[in-house]
Amino acid sequence: MNFLNKFFSKKIVLLIFLLPFFSNGQTTDSNAQTEIKYPQFKVQGLFQGRYLSGFTHGIDATTGLQHSNDDAVEDTFDIKRMRLGLTTKLSEGFDIVILANFADFKSDPKNKVLENAFARYIFSKNIGVMAGQFRPAFGIEELNPADILRSFDYSNQYTEFGNNGWASFQIGASVFGSFNLGKLPVSYAFSAVNGNGRNQVSDKDDGKQYSSRLAFELDKKHNVNFGVNGGIGEVLNNKVFAVALDLTADFKLTDKLILQTQLEAKQGINHYLYYSLAADSRTGNINDYEMRGAYFLPNLRYEIKYQKLTAIEFSCRYEYFDRSFKINSNARQTYTPMAGLEFGKGYTGRIEMGMQFDNYKRNIANTTAYDNNLFIIQFQGRFF
Template identity: 35%
Template sequence: MKYFYFFLIILLISPFIAFAQQKDRTRLSDTLKNYSAYKRKLSFAGVLQTRYVLALDKNIDINGKNFDPDASKAVTNSFLVKRARIMVKGDINDHFSANILANLAEFSSDPTNKVLENAYIKYTLNQYFHIQAGQFRPFFGIEDIMAVDIIRTLDFSNQYYAFGKNGWQSFQTGLSVLGNVIPGGKLRYFAGVYNGNNKNQPSDDNNTKNLYGRLEADFLKDFTIGVNAGTGSLAASGVGQAYGADATVKIPLSKKIDLLLMAEYKKGANFLAYNADKQTLRPALSEYQMQGFYLFPTLRYNHQSRRLRAMEFSCRYEYFDENNKLASNPRQTLIPNMSLIFADDFYAALQIGVAIDRFKNQVPLTTTYNRNLGYVQLQIRF
């Protein structure tokens, strides 16, 4: 008899249980009428990068400038805080978000036009279409695609900073769209329009906007090729062009050892050199060209112990010429580096290396001078 009552109770309450489960299962998809705060959240992140640098050559300071020992008291070694970045991301709902990135280390010097880096609003429709407006890094090469808070060696390449100063990359203000061309992300596109006069400016410095486009494709597993093209201007320079290509590949050599290879080539107009030339009859803008390439091999040993996650040994080689047609003086840079990674994804890493710079023609009492800079660098992401 007791089993009869037990089954009777189950039969009586089962419709209510089923109704409750059905109501809960369809609550979001069928009954949600207001998406204002759907998936709303606020997240914080950051990176702190400190380093000790030592000039390894006589009469060379930590900035690579040759000096006269009788006339200057130059600094040849120093502790530095290179980056102290705070990142804030606010997801308004499942489509809208706001992103802010500030580098507080810039307050250690003149902070004018420096501190604020990312400041943009992003709208995500689906995997094929994202649009962002504000201040961001145009996707114009490998170093723009990688996370801004992951530095695998001493710093970004020389070409990255030169192209950034000329408005081709680094932090710029404008509008960009990006997304997958085909499902799964094997082919991706990036395109945009922006001022091209660098970050934290009150407005553009002319009426011409910079345009850029990039296609990125995964041909094989862990093998990616990208191509870039752009057009733009800076101040009264007139319109110039830039383009480039890059490749990345990851090759597993054993269960714990991987070889990472990155290579990039870029060529583009040097607006700064053109605007600085005060000749009455100066050459056309097309003659003021900068170009360069680098190869960045990294051998990674995945130690995977509780405290030491990995070790990386790398040696980036770069060839860069800031004015290769009119005043060619190529700079070659070699940076052997060892990284001890104490937390996955570079959340804690100690790096030791030497930056070796060689110029075809040295200019005394300037930074265009052969030098070797030793460094020990500690970076923490959070």
């Protein structure tokens, strides 16, 4: 049985690389008047700095760790991201992407710093392939870089699903593209990854994680998109899975006032939690450890376009997340109200201010599972 699993696993990975070559490919314009010179280089960068102030005594502002001896740093400045990226276009449709976050050097940089490192070839709008280290498509947040999020940061469920190999930066290969189902535009992605995070020497075992995404553009005018995501895999000889649904919709209230909304829900086995527990303190069935969560993010955007000020935004994300809802459930509810000012195009400059309210089903002393109220001011500058 293990031999068959390995055989079919290799066949699936091989298919990811071969499938694009069975497509029609891309056409060349024989009437082109000028020759395009390659390689072409594009440099991108992002700085995100924060001031954090805890409103709950005895809790670290940066980590959320509760200290029963009151030995906590409750006010601090922090550099969240200092990213530098390079996209090198080697030919039409073929590029190599590198992205590093130098802010990761402030702590142990092992398995950090390097974020994106992949090669990508787009044969046509219908099909493309990439391999290396990238973020597999598995929901809304995985498709958005941190500099254009409509809140301070990614959701709690994004972080936990990243720990479990479905989101965040993973090493593997992916096939992606778009097509029309009648008159309905559909985009898709299929990924095969190691599932043990970024910058790893090798996979932790022979198991792989396979995920897919289908997104349906139901209404282009109002940005109504519905996504269906699913994944299966094997981790240390145990079967794992994850599923997710997501929805976006925008409503133009006036010429300058827009209500942008996001809704996302996910559920899956939390093998990251299961294997972090001592063998004598967990059950023998990995299926007993499942995580699930959902968030709703409305963002009210007023496009003022006054001198250098582009827009004013108000958002409030509500999230419910439980990293183990079957055993030792300790659900976390997070409210993140935020006000932001955008300067320039595409969040070139951005100042945000708001709060993050964390409420747990029960507090556990000397851990991060503790009620916390945090005040945040964040500034970002980016070029692209």
